[in-house]
Amino acid sequence: MFNLGAGEVIGLFIIGIVLVGPDRLPNIAADAARFLVKAKKMAQSATNELKDNLGPGYEDLQVKDLNPKTFIKKHIGDVIDKNDFDVKPKPKIDPDLL
Template sequence: MFGISGAEAIVLIVVALLVIGPERLPEYAQKLKDLVKAARRYASGAKDDLRETLGPEVTDVDWRRLDPRQYDPRTIVREALAEVDQEDAEEKRRREREEREAAREARKAEREAGGSGGGSTAATQTTSLVRLAPGQRAPFDSEAT
């Protein structure tokens, strides 16, 4: 408070009491009480004027959430990197999904081309496809899965 320590404040109060004296002390105590009340009324009025001027939106704001002292730069960087990692993972999943869909479409086109009897170049280029007779089951490859 004004750069005065506790001990200095006590010394100032004692000196003021000695200077004022016991006969004028009640009068000055009353003036101090009136001054404190006036300061409170002034602060309350200023607060009400500010609320009225800024509108009802200001009362809904959580000012503690906006306090810059609560932000830790390490946390901000960590969260930003986590968001980037999450976006990269989502992008990778989307690309993989598109690649699977494209491969599925290619296999479907090969089956349609192979089933019609006309030898398509796409069907002849892939040697890993095995044509099965109706009712025949595909062999199980335990190392492939």
């Protein structure tokens, strides 16, 4: 999810020990883990609520499909694939000048 390597995790652990202290670090780590779990549940709940409110026909809706960039690429790509345009490149130099 965060794409952290072993060295980065160790570095964060050392920074945590220095800033918080070794006595309070386990409590703070547990609180952070609880927060991440709670945030993930809230995001999943919001996604499920959105799907429920949209009504029938949207059961297979993915949240990433709501991204405008993805939506446009998908639909423009479908149109281009259907039409198979034959586009010839325009010359950069006027042929009359040659």
